[in-house]
Amino acid sequence: MLEADLLIIDVNLATMDPAIDSPYGAIENAAIAIKDGEISWLGPRSQLPEIDALATPIHKANGQWLTPGLIDCHTHILFAGSRANEFEQRLLGTSYQEIAAQGGGIASTVTATRLADRETLYVNGKERLNSLLKEGVTTVESKSGYGLDVENEIKLLEINQLLSEHHPIDVHSTFLGAHALPLEYKDNSQAYIDLVCDEMLPLVAERQLATAVDVFCENVGFSYQQTKQVFERAQALGLQVKCHAEQLSNQHGSELVADFNGLSADHIEYLDEAGVEAMARGDVTAVLLPGAFYFLRETQLPPIELLRKHKVAMAIASDFNPGTAPLCSLRLMLNMACTLFRMTPEEALRGVTAHAARALGLGDRGMLKVGMRADLALWNISHPAQLSYQFGVTDLSNLWILGKLNQ
Ligand SMILES: [Zn+2]
DSSP: OBOOSEEEEEEEEEOOOTTSOSGGGEEEEEEEEEETTEEEEEEEGGGOOOBOTTTSOEEEEEEEEEEEOEEEOSOOOOOOSOOHHHHHHHHTTOOHHHHHHTTOTHHHHHHHHHHSOHHHHHHHHHHHHHHHHTTTEEEEEEEOOSOOSHHHHHHHHHHHHHHHHHSSSEEEEEEEEETSOOGGGTTOHHHHHHHIIIIIHHHHHHTTOOSEEEEEESTTSBOHHHHHHHHHHHHHTTOEEEEEESSSSOOOHHHHHHHTTOSEEEEOTTOOHHHHHHHHHHTOEEEEOHHHHHHTTOOOOOOHHHHHHTTOOEEEOOOOBTTTBOOOOHHHHHHHHHHTTOOOHHHHHHHTTHHHHHHTTOTTOSSOOTTSBOOEEEEOOSSTTHHHHOOSOOOEEEEEETTEEOO
16 A cells, blocks of 8 residues: 555646656656655556555646756855846946946945845845745755855855755755955955965865855856866865856866866856867756846857757756846746747756756756655646746646645
8 A cells, every 4th residue: 555645646747757758758647646755656647556545635636737846056046235227227328347347247246245134135035035936946056156255155155054944945055256256356366266265165165055166267257277276176175066167258167067077067158069078978967047148138059959969968047146147037947948049848847857956966856756855846737848938927836845835
């Protein structure tokens, strides 16, 4: 007899499990059982083992579709202030250089974030997580990177920890001290990288404030050599690495991630075939960020066809941040992945489930499969492609996190 804390029946499953040979790993007219926060059984309804019908809570889904809880694997949700005024100034004709000269751009976010108290940052983070939760998101990666000094980078990572403890979404913390050069290190980027490596990274590792380390490797960010220095130190301290790479030019950051057996190379609009091959060899996930591409009105598309050809796993994320992607919606990214990057709806959904889990190194989620976390989203849709096709329609019926109903 099958024991379960919850049984969902009359449901269609988009399992996203590649072992199931159908689009979306779909099983129609299915059932799925949850026990102790994990998926304990799933399959066609006709094959459901005997259950104790009186003792088992049963949810009838009326033919709706169930997917894994969505995963936003690249965000910058912790910051204070707003750059709406700069957005407006730009549209009124002020140049980026003029705005930067007035202390605008990322410097204004860093100033506001340093000045903000912990409660403000916590509430900001919580509200952004709430927005994602409403869309069926159950796991979020959250980066530091607007503190840019020891005290404030640690402050952001501690807030990540608090959010992870108190918010229903499972928050995974990434240290991005090498996000931008703080003004006090202007013209001395090497001294700042040394600070990241010699002071910040050891603290992050010792206090287990992050599981991964990220670097913005770019001609307007940090060099290949500096990225390598951060990666070497991170790896020596037992932290995994990833990179904002090839967003505006090809600096070979993606190859560096591959050399370090890292998790992901993110953005990668300017990645070439050699870089794609390196990622395939190093088993690095490509994290594509259509929101930033859209907001910056970029025209250089990421090499989707090459990524397909070399079988590099593609994840999709919001990159929510105040400068280049103030778009706190993973559902919008599903749509943009299809409209802007010409990914298929199935690739897009895999990008926010199975491949997003992979980008975070999480082997316990992202698919509907026995033994996986019971993070489940039930959608009032007639086909899984609808999740990419329509946007702004309230179609999430139920969300379970670790088997517990969230709404
Ligand atoms: Zn980013």
